[in-house]
Amino acid sequence: EPRAPPEKIAIIGAGIGGTSAAYCLRQKFGEHVKIHVIEKGEVGGRLATLTMQGHEYEAGGSIIHPLNLHMKRFVKDLGLSAVQSPSGLVGVYNGETLVYEESSWFIINMIKLIWHYGFQSLRMHMWVEDILDKFMRIYRYQSHDYAFSSVEKLLHSLGGDDFLALFNRSLLETLQKAGFSEKFLDEIITPVMRVNYGQNMNINGFVGAVSMSATDPGLWAVKGGNKLVCSRLLEASKSNLISGSVISIEEKTRTKQTGDPTKMYEVVYQTRSETHSDFYDIVLVATPLNRKMSNITFLNFDPPIEEFHQHYEPLVTTLIKGQLNSTVFSSRPLDEFDLGTVLTTDNPDLFINSIGFVSSVREDNSPQPKAEKAHVWKIFSARALSKEQILKLFVSYDYAVKQSWFAYPHYTPPEKCPSIILHDRLYYLNGIEFAASAMEMSAVAGYNSALLAYHRWNGHTHMIDQEDLHERLKTEL
Numbered sequence: 001e002p003r004a005p006p007e008k009i010a011i012i013g014a015g016i017g018g019t020s021a022a023y024c025l026r027q028k029f030g031e032h033v034k035i036h037v038i039e040k041g042e043v044g045g046r047l048a049t050l051t052m053q054g055h056e057y058e059a060g061g062s063i064i065h066p067l068n069l070h071m072k073r074f075v076k077d078l079g080l081s082a083v084q085s086p087s088g089l090v091g092v093y094n095g096e097t098l099v100y101e102e103s104s105w106f107i108i109n110m111i112k113l114i115w116h117y118g119f120q121s122l123r124m125h126m127w128v129e130d131i132l133d134k135f136m137r138i139y140r141y142q143s144h145d146y147a148f149s150s151v152e153k154l155l156h157s158l159g160g161d162d163f164l165a166l167f168n169r170s171l172l173e174t175l176q177k178a179g180f181s182e183k184f185l186d187e188i189i190t191p192v193m194r195v196n197y198g199q200n201m202n203i204n205g206f207v208g209a210v211s212m213s214a215t216d217p218g219l220w221a222v223k224g225g226n227k228l229v230c231s232r233l234l235e236a237s238k239s240n241l242i243s244g245s246v247i248s249i250e251e252k253t254r255t256k257q258t259g260d261p262t263k264m265y266e267v268v269y270q271t272r273s274e275t276h277s278d279f280y281d282i283v284l285v286a287t288p289l290n291r292k293m294s295n296i297t298f299l300n301f302d303p304p305i306e307e308f309h310q311h312y313e314p315l316v317t318t319l320i321k322g323q324l325n326s327t328v329f330s331s332r333p334l335d336e337f338d339l340g341t342v343l344t345t346d347n348p349d350l351f352i353n354s355i356g357f358v359s360s361v362r363e364d365n366s367p368q369p370k371a372e373k374a375h376v377w378k379i380f381s382a383r384a385l386s387k388e389q390i391l392k393l394f395v396s397y398d399y400a401v402k403q404s405w406f407a408y409p410h411y412t413p414p415e416k417c418p419s420i421i422l423h424d425r426l427y428y429l430n431g432i433e434f435a436a437s438a439m440e441m442s443a444v445a446g447y448n449s450a451l452l453a454y455h456r457w458n459g460h461t462h463m464i465d466q467e468d469l470h471e472r473l474k475t476e477l
């Protein structure tokens with residue numbers, strides 16, 4: 001006799017992780033289960049826009065890799081469309097001068113790269129491609145409904161011990177061992193880690209490779225804003241969105257209509273004026289668990305559920321409409337400055353991680369910025385910029401808006417990813433961010449937790465933590 005589906009499931013957090021889990025849970029458990037998604041802020045979470053003069057710009061998760069297949073499928077299935085992300089010329093500034101500058105001519109670029117760094121750029125590309133190829137095995141596993149009970153087991157199934165080694169060592173150690181030069185690491189790799197993760201080469205090698213893949217061609221975004229994926233997933237999963245902040249979760253025994261005593265989770269949440277509670281068969285926590293970001297207390301669990309103290313990096317996104325003071329970066333005349341993005345090296349005197357020209361969420365790949373004109377620029381910095389700092393970067397500016405984040409984990413390998421199974425039917429998605437934080441990673445985690453919850457509910461142990469899936473699925477269509 002197949003087990004009856006659960007009556008009610010709660011998902012805490014309506015970011016891409018929580019909403020993709022809702023979508024998958026609906027597909028697996030069918031139409032009768034009630035799915036409540038409890039969100040304390042806006043649907044989308046770290047996928048959010050800032051508005052300037054009536055135009056919206058991505059302020060959080062912005063770019064999507066062409067091989068991020070969950071995001072790609074969501075856009076297709078949910079009736080959304082994609083726009084190409086701006087791909088302007090990139091320069092690297094070390095606090096004194098531009099140590100590297102891209103050219104708009106492919107062949108000149110190649111010659112420049114080889115001149116400065118030999119064939120390291122090509123080797124780096126091959127290294128990232130190999131990791132990405134293995135990462136893509138997850139789509140095959142998930143399309144066959146396989147699930148993993150820990151992030152380490154998931155990584156191991158993708159790339160074996162090599163992937164775990166990558167996750168447990170710093171990017172610096174991995175790339176030094178592979179023979180990359182200090183100059184290449186300082187001038188090319190570190191600036192990419194700074195723009196993407198606000199950190200240096202001490203992050204783990206896996207997130208380093210994910211970050212490098214964000215320099216591939218063909219990056220895209222969702223027309224109208226990436227957060228639309230989350231609201232559409234919620235609609236498509238027929239979930240009930242509750243605006244409230246969850247404060248505690250406790251397991252209690254309840255008597256269901258059948259008369260049977262059943263263990264359920266009581267989820268207590270606060271709306272603007274009141275405290276509510278409701279009982280659920282299964283709970284998925286789809287937000288980083290720490291006091292600053294979610295502040296959820298697990299009451300009376302025996303043994304107690306571990307406290308998560310992992311630190312997330314503070315980061316500020318500032319959008320400025322103005323005329324860039326290109327002389328900060330280059331002595332060339334204003335009308336000859338044609339960079340669309342300036343990355344920075346790891347110099348403590350620099351007050352920005354990066355500055356890049358951006359288009360609104362409705363525009364497709366806008367033309368190259370012209371230094372003598374006002375454009376919208378996005379700046380990432382560890383702290384909010386002062387007026388003096390803004391005036392150093394811009395000849396003049398009309399508007400400035402900002403958003404502060406606890407953006408991504410502070411990566412300190414070797415580290416242990418938080419558990420996915422916190423308790424019998426209580427799951428945690430965001431541990432995957434300690435391998436790498438990106439929209440697609442949260443979508444992978446959302447699917448994995450939903451499949452795990454489904455198989456554990458039904459006792460399908462043969463669908464969990466299977467070894468050698470890559471070999472075994474080779475013969476499956």
Ligand SMILES: Cc1cc2nc3c(=O)[nH]c(=O)nc-3n(C[C@H](O)[C@H](O)[C@H](O)COP(=O)(O)OP(=O)(O)OC[C@H]3O[C@@H](n4cnc5c(N)ncnc54)[C@H](O)[C@@H]3O)c2cc1C
Pocket residue numbers: 012013014015016017018038039040041042043044045046047059060061062063064244245246247286287288293294295296315317405406407408430437438439440442
């Ligand atoms: C500035 C920035 C730039 C980025 N750029 C990219 C990029 O270009 N490409 C990319 O792939 N990724 C990027 N990322 C990373 C990506 O945005 C995240 O990895 C992803 O959005 C995380 O999704 P999530 O659903 O796991 O978490 P979140 O989006 O954080 O969702 C968690 C949700 O839970 C809610 N919540 C928290 N506590 C509670 C509570 N107690 N009760 C109820 N609700 C609660 C929060 O309000 C939030 O909405 C970027 C992130 C930032 C900050």
Ligand SMILES: CC(C)=CCC/C(C)=C/CC/C(C)=C/CSC[C@H](N)C(=O)O
Pocket residue numbers: 060061062063064065068132135195196197210211213214356378437438440441
């Ligand atoms: C998960 C895999 C395999 C690939 C994802 C690659 C990707 C798109 C990573 C993005 C990483 C990230 C956190 C970027 C933040 S900054 C993005 C951008 N430079 C901006 O200006 O907003």
